[in-house]
Amino acid sequence: MRNRFDSQLEKLNLELITMGALCEDAISASVKALLDGDETLTEKVFAADAEIDQKERDIEAICMKLLLQQQPVAGDLRVISSALKMISDMERIGDQASDIAEITKFVKNSDIKSKVHIKDMAAAAIKMVTDSVESFVKKDIELASAVMKYDDKVDNLFDCVKDELVRLIAADSENGEYCIDLLMIAKYLERIGDHAVNIAEWVEYSITGTHRN
Amino acid sequence: MTKKIFRGILFSSFITMLASMVFIIGVQYRIYDDSQRDSLESKARLISLAADAGEIERYAEAEERVTLIQSDGAVIYDNKSDAEKMENHAQREEVREAEKIGSGYAVRQSETLGINNRYYALKLENGNILRVSDTSLSVAAVILELLPPICAVAVFAFVLALILASLITKKILKPINEIDLDDLSGIKSYEELAPFISRIQAQQKSINRQISELTRSRREFEIIAENMSEGLVLTDINGHIITHNSSMEKFFGVSGDLNGKNILNINRSETFRGVFESIKENRRSDSVMETGGRYYEITVSPVSDESGNPRGAVILAVDITEKEKREKLRREFTANVSHELKTPLTSILGISDMLKNGMVASEDIKGFAEDINKETSRLISLVNDIIKLSELDEDKKRDTGRVNLYEVAQDVAERIEPVAEKQGISISVTGTDAVINAGDSLIFEMIYNLCDNAVKYNRENGSVTISTGVSDEGAFVSVKDTGIGIPAAEQERVFERFYRVDKGRSKQSGGTGLGLSIVKHIAVTFGGIIKISSEEGTGTEITVVFSEM
Numbered sequence: 001m002r003n004r005f006d007s008q009l010e011k012l013n014l015e016l017i018t019m020g021a022l023c024e025d026a027i028s029a030s031v032k033a034l035l036d037g038d039e040t041l042t043e044k045v046f047a048a049d050a051e052i053d054q055k056e057r058d059i060e061a062i063c064m065k066l067l068l069q070q071q072p073v074a075g076d077l078r079v080i081s082s083a084l085k086m087i088s089d090m091e092r093i094g095d096q097a098s099d100i101a102e103i104t105k106f107v108k109n110s111d112i113k114s115k116v117h118i119k120d121m122a123a124a125a126i127k128m129v130t131d132s133v134e135s136f137v138k139k140d141i142e143l144a145s146a147v148m149k150y151d152d153k154v155d156n157l158f159d160c161v162k163d164e165l166v167r168l169i170a171a172d173s174e175n176g177e178y179c180i181d182l183l184m185i186a187k188y189l190e191r192i193g194d195h196a197v198n199i200a201e202w203v204e205y206s207i208t209g210t211h212r213n
Numbered sequence: 214m215t216k217k218i219f220r221g222i223l224f225s226s227f228i229t230m231l232a233s234m235v236f237i238i239g240v241q242y243r244i245y246d247d248s249q250r251d252s253l254e255s256k257a258r259l260i261s262l263a264a265d266a267g268e269i270e271r272y273a274e275a276e277e278r279v280t281l282i283q284s285d286g287a288v289i290y291d292n293k294s295d296a297e298k299m300e301n302h303a304q305r306e307e308v309r310e311a312e313k314i315g316s317g318y319a320v321r322q323s324e325t326l327g328i329n330n331r332y333y334a335l336k337l338e339n340g341n342i343l344r345v346s347d348t349s350l351s352v353a354a355v356i357l358e359l360l361p362p363i364c365a366v367a368v369f370a371f372v373l374a375l376i377l378a379s380l381i382t383k384k385i386l387k388p389i390n391e392i393d394l395d396d397l398s399g400i401k402s403y404e405e406l407a408p409f410i411s412r413i414q415a416q417q418k419s420i421n422r423q424i425s426e427l428t429r430s431r432r433e434f435e436i437i438a439e440n441m442s443e444g445l446v447l448t449d450i451n452g453h454i455i456t457h458n459s460s461m462e463k464f465f466g467v468s469g470d471l472n473g474k475n476i477l478n479i480n481r482s483e484t485f486r487g488v489f490e491s492i493k494e495n496r497r498s499d500s501v502m503e504t505g506g507r508y509y510e511i512t513v514s515p516v517s518d519e520s521g522n523p524r525g526a527v528i529l530a531v532d533i534t535e536k537e538k539r540e541k542l543r544r545e546f547t548a549n550v551s552h553e554l555k556t557p558l559t560s561i562l563g564i565s566d567m568l569k570n571g572m573v574a575s576e577d578i579k580g581f582a583e584d585i586n587k588e589t590s591r592l593i594s595l596v597n598d599i600i601k602l603s604e605l606d607e608d609k610k611r612d613t614g615r616v617n618l619y620e621v622a623q624d625v626a627e628r629i630e631p632v633a634e635k636q637g638i639s640i641s642v643t644g645t646d647a648v649i650n651a652g653d654s655l656i657f658e659m660i661y662n663l664c665d666n667a668v669k670y671n672r673e674n675g676s677v678t679i680s681t682g683v684s685d686e687g688a689f690v691s692v693k694d695t696g697i698g699i700p701a702a703e704q705e706r707v708f709e710r711f712y713r714v715d716k717g718r719s720k721q722s723g724g725t726g727l728g729l730s731i732v733k734h735i736a737v738t739f740g741g742i743i744k745i746s747s748e749e750g751t752g753t754e755i756t757v758v759f760s761e762m
Contacts, residue, residue: 014475014489021481137478138469 020133026097052094082206128196154193222378327354444530557588647688667694691756
């Protein structure tokens with residue numbers, strides 16, 4: 001019985017790692033599509049997003065099965081409940097990655113993106129997602145709290161990008177539409193950073209048993 | 214064992230004790246029985262004297278029962294009961310015996326429990342039979358009588374046996390308990406245990422040997438795994454890491470104890486997710502992945518035991534960055550070659566088309582012919598360079614001899630002087646003899662290419678200085694010009710095939726873009742190192758140093 005429980009828990013862990021990795025792939029691919037204008041990558045993002053949605057349902061099913069059949073307590077219960085919370089954040093990351101890919105189709109010819117700090121922001125957001133998944137894989141509390149702190153950087157970059165875009169629109173209203181698109185992308189990236197923080201918080205909760213906020 | 218020995222000793226001592234008690238009681242009873250009989254007999258003889266004298270009445274009050282019986286069995290006298298009422302005694306065992314042989318003895322159980330009646334009959338001189346009888350305790354009664362002391366003794370003996378048995382057991386087992394199983398040499402124990410001890414010793418030896426063999430082969434494996442440049446991971450069928458080497462950690466930037474964890478803990482990229490799938494499905498797979506700017510080829514080979522059951526997988530990660538880069542270079546080269554070959558051919562085709570269709574005025578034909586000539590000679594020099602390069606690429610053994618760089622430099626200077634003079638460029642050769650082991654035609658080619666470039670990319674009335682000599686690092690040849698120079702960012706790239714700093718100018722000067730590639734190849738072939746120092750607008754100095762002389 002216990003063995004079965006352990007193997008189910010391990011399966012949950014693996015599925016979560018896979019789902020996290022898919023999120024990393026999705027966001028990396030959508031950012032690459034945005035920056036390099038490689039449109040084949042957007043297809044990859046949509047595929048990854050679909051897979052992420054499927055994984056969310058799979059993991060939900062595993063968690064429910066574990067909760068109903070094994071009635072876990074203490075640490076195991078924490079792991080499962082934090083998994084349930086984590087997957088919704090991961091799913092949101094997947095959605096936002098595919099939203100970015102969607103917008104990318106319209107801004108691919110614009111050279112405005114080289115004028116603003118969108119590249120730094122994307123790199124920061126990817127780093128946050130990667131680190132939050134990494135902190136889950138390694139059960140690393142320090143890395144998790146580093147992710148939470150790193151969010152400030154993404155927020156600052158968002159403000160920075162916003163100011164730059166405002167100035168660009170003022171100077172060149174012709175490209176106003178592109179600027180708005182880029183602003184939305186920046187907002188998505190900022191949201192992705194927030195979701196990465198949520199994941200990191202749930203990682204911390206699953207290890208320590210206390211959740212921030 | 215302690216319990217069994219203890220119980221054995223206790224049981225046997227108890228049984229022995231019981232047996233000896235029974236025996237002693239038996240013997241005692243016999244003696245008692247005999248003495249009773251003897252005393253009865255002597256009493257009977259005493260009474261018989263009185264009976265003979267007719268004074269039997271004297272025993273009327275005696276303890277014993279005295280009976281006088283006629284030879285026909287009728288009782289004449291009895292001191293305990295009325296003789297008249299007594300039955301005929303002729304058939305009594307002791308009476309019959311006395312009748313026969315003069316005396317008789319019999320023991321009969323009394324009606325009272327535990328009491329025996331003893332009868333002794335004696336034939337008197339007058340033919341009558343005197344029977345004396347008394348009572349004695351039976352065996353059971355004797356035992357019953359003795360029971361309390363026997364019990365006391367038994368309890369005492371039991372306790373004693375208990376203590377002794379425990380002491381003896383300890384003593385017997387002490388040598389066995391004291392055997393140190395880790396160090397059996399020189400052990401002194403029971404003879405009976407000798408075969409076991411020697412057997413254990415032999416087995417210990419063989420176990421130790423096997424352990425050291427296993428340790429050695431494990432060490433061997435570890436050393437091999439640790440020192441291989443490829444990343445290696447062994448996993449079980451569920452993708453749990455059994456062992457991995459440090460190359461793997463280095464490749465994927467992981468550390469810590471990974472054993473027992475899932476393969477996805479090393480890396481969770483798409484490739485590794487595929488690796489995990491193929492481990493579970495027990496099939497072979499090959500994939501290439503990129504991480505941290507390097508390319509790795511990941512091979513998964515399933516492992517099965519003797520009976521063919523899947524047991525896990527071996528994952529090998531090979532760094533193929535160099536290969537991948539070379540592959541990229543080769544692709545670029547092919548693309549470049551095709552492009553470079555196509556350009557002159559296109560203009561030749563265009564010109565010849567025009568000529569064929571008579572679209573060229575006769576006075577212009579000469580000019581077009583010159584164009585064709587120029588393009589063709591460019592093609593030829595390009596093809597020659599490519600041939601040279603591919604010859605150099607073929608890493609075959611070359612004829613080498615002693616080559617003096619100074620002499621070769623002078624030859625080159627002589628050859629190139631006419632071309633240089635046209636642009637007013639002066640060429641000078643300085644330095645001392647520098648003899649190396651190399652092929653002279655290739656060294657000539659190398660210095661010629663360097664000088665050719667120095668002249669081509671020089672300014673009007675510039676100068677080219679070739680110097681040779683022997684420095685601390687080895688023999689060197691350096692070509693210095695006063696030309697346009699190479700920007701610092703591009704100095705690394707000028708040795709790449711078809712790489713040109715200034716695309717327009719080089720076409721015009723008729724270069725193929727392969728000159729410096731050839732220089733580099735030749736230098737490398739003979740163990741030379743190329744150094745480049747250049748400043749834009751001032752000039753370039755390229756030095757080739759041969760450390761092996």
